[in-house]
Amino acid sequence: MVFKRIFDIIVSFCGLLFIWWVFLIIAFLIKKKMPGGPVFFCQKRVGKDGHLFTMYKFRSMTMEHCGSSVSVFGQSRITPLGTVLRKYKLDELPELWNVLKGDMSFVGPRPDVPGYMDCLTGEDREVLKLKPGITGPASLKYRNEEILLAKVEDPQKYNDEVIFPDKVRINRNYMKHWYFMLDIKIIVYTIIGKDLEEEFLK
Template identity: 80%
Template sequence: MLLKRYFDHIVSFFGILVLWPVLLVVAILIRVKMPGGPVIFKQKRVGKDGRLFTMYKFRSMTVGHGGSSVSVAGESRITPLGAVLRKYKLDELPELWNVLKGDMSFVGPRPDVPGYVNCLTGEDREILKLKPGITGPASLKYRNEEELLAQMEEPQKYNDEVIFPDKVRINLNYLHHWSFWLDVKIIFCTLVGKDLES
């Protein structure tokens, strides 16, 4: 996966250079529209080989909400500006810094909070061989995850019993069938909003 590492470092570096005006505008909007809290949301996530790292995102929620780790569309803790940032994935732009640092890759499983990794057993733990990604095959399938969860009577239960196991299955398949061109296809599908299978 040497080519993958070179791609991550080079593209994230130039991505930050090209997108810095967008990053600046979003940061200013958060400061103005969501005062009283940080612009950047920082949280410990589980990375390659189970090592913890700090993931960076633009803040999209109220401060001190104390809510679940599972986000549902329409929640009161998600601010109006935050909802727009999340819809267009702009809240994830600071993760380019995580990719540049080597904590993350452009493509891979989304990084989970420590509690979910503890649920992995047997072969499922092989997905920890991968760096977490900004996007990935499971992210494409569940691009509307928050809207899907909003339709469920028990969103947390549905996530834990249906979505999380399915994501593990998809990410294992990605691990076993990885190629650089698969990564390129996943990034392209992410940018244009297409399904991987189409």
């Protein structure tokens, strides 16, 4: 895992150094298209060993949203600009700072709000040994999660009973079969939009 952390530090630092101008453009657009609120969305998430940390994203929702932990495609609380940012994952660029700080890694389980990961029991709690990631094997499988949730009658129930347990299973298997080049493969597949063909996804 030493190489994983070294990779995270170097790539996140270079990313912040070379795309700072993208941050400025997105910040300007948010202020112009979504006035009356902050540029960044900051929220406590569950990290490695169950410790809480503050995760940073570009704001993609209105300030009056209900605060549900499940996002569904087409919801009115997601602004038109926010829809574009989320489609191309641009809202997650500030997480590079979380990676540089050591709160997150490039690859790992997506960090959940308190009430999910901290309620895991038994062997499922093994995933808490991993740093949460910007992307990961479960993220690849559920890259269209918001669209999937929009098709079911009760998105919150479907997430809690189907998607979340499957993500935990995938992330446990990722931890058991981890090797450095798997992380590189996941990052590349995330960028090009390709599905990860690994046994632990099935």
